Amino acid sequence: MKLPRSRIKLKRTGAFVTKKVCGSTSKKKIGKPIRVRAIGVREHDNVVFVEIRFKTECGRYLNQLFRNSALLPTHRKAIQERLADLGYEWPQDRPISKALLDTLCGTRRPSRRFVLVRAPGWYSDDVLVFPDEAFTRSGSKIDVRIDPETDAHIGAFLVGKGSLKGWQRYREPRSQIVGHARVHRRGVRSDVPQAVEYGFLRDQLV
Numbered sequence: 001m002k003l004p005r006s007r008i009k010l011k012r013t014g015a016f017v018t019k020k021v022c023g024s025t026s027k028k029k030i031g032k033p034i035r036v037r038a039i040g041v042r043e044h045d046n047v048v049f050v051e052i053r054f055k056t057e058c059g060r061y062l063n064q065l066f067r068n069s070a071l072l073p074t075h076r077k078a079i080q081e082r083l084a085d086l087g088y089e090w091p092q093d094r095p096i097s098k099a100l101l102d103t104l105c106g107t108r109r110p111s112r113r114f115v116l117v118r119a120p121g122w123y124s125d126d127v128l129v130f131p132d133e134a135f136t137r138s139g140s141k142i143d144v145r146i147d148p149e150t151d152a153h154i155g156a157f158l159v160g161k162g163s164l165k166g167w168q169r170y171r172e173p174r175s176q177i178v179g180h181a182r183v184h185r186r187g188v189r190s191d192v193p194q195a196v197e198y199g200f201l202r203d204q205l206v
Helices: 076-085 094-106 164-170 176-180
Strands: 006-011 014-021 024-031 034-042 048-055 061-067 113-117 121-123 127-129 134-136 143-146 182-184
Touching: 006 094, 014 094, 024 094, 034 094, 034 143, 048 076, 061 076, 076 094, 127 143
Parallel strands: 034 113, 113 143
Antiparallel strands: 006 014, 014 024, 034 048, 048 061, 121 127, 127 134
């Protein structure tokens, strides 16, 4: 297939290649859904990350984070290999597979944004981040997540299970926030946070 006359389109139903033939346009599915879902910033060093969402050969939807530099033409192979390891089926035709990868990495950036923080704790004196969930009293639309490159996801629980009631008593009067907070299992809706309190919550959860 002559790629200069072809065009890769990424849709929610899959990846397609279109080609004009005798004045009409043909469309052929070449892969399962894949797209750049969100752009994020790691708050302590301002490194930019991209989140790619894709459908595996087993039918599951997964999200994978990459540093923004992975989208450079010289580094894109790492994205292809990583997603293949996680179950994404790339086209067996090399030119088509490369065109799909280039389209994915060169697509216009989405409006969805998130912030990566180093550990559970308080941010902006408004957001309380736990390893698997977070609490907030604001209504903004920014996700706050724990950086997957750190071990903070388990650090808060190394000294025991703890309890929310015990933490509330320890953190008085901030515990009032918890009773009125909105809970988001996959991130927090909040203003872009600036860290005001670092470290694990291990001392507060026992």
